[in-house]
Amino acid sequence: MVGLFHGEDSFTYKVNDGELDSLEGKITIQVKEVILAGDVNGDKTVNIFDLVMVASNFGKDGDDMVGDVNGDKTVNIFDLVMVASNPEN
Ligand SMILES: [Ca+2]
Numbered sequence: 001m002v003g004l005f006h007g008e009d010s011f012t013y014k015v016n017d018g019e020l021d022s023l024e025g026k027i028t029i030q031v032k033e034v035i036l037a038g039d040v041n042g043d044k045t046v047n048i049f050d051l052v053m054v055a056s057n058f059g060k061d062g063d064d065m066v067g068d069v070n071g072d073k074t075v076n077i078f079d080l081v082m083v084a085s086n087p088e089n
């Protein structure tokens with residue numbers, strides 16, 4: 001989906017026992033980018049253009065085929081369904 005945060009973020013914290021604060025701790029998290037199923041052309045949205053790319057290779061087999069959404073080395077109806085079932089607009 002467009003707009004999902006990815007990258008690094010962090011926050012700091014202190015623990016308090018009611019009287020004293022601890023030293024400050026810091027937590028850093030790395031959020032990986034979500035790969036959108038069906039986003040064949042990598043523009044972070046699933047739409048008709050992705051369907052067209054699948055359709056243009058429909059029936060072809062091979063490694064790393066454009067339009068092979070499910071990675072089974074063939075472009076067929078299952079790839080079309082994965083794109084069509086995940087439209088963003
Ligand atoms: Ca796309």
Ligand SMILES: [Ca+2]
Pocket residue numbers: 067068069070071072073074075076078079
């Ligand atoms: Ca496939």
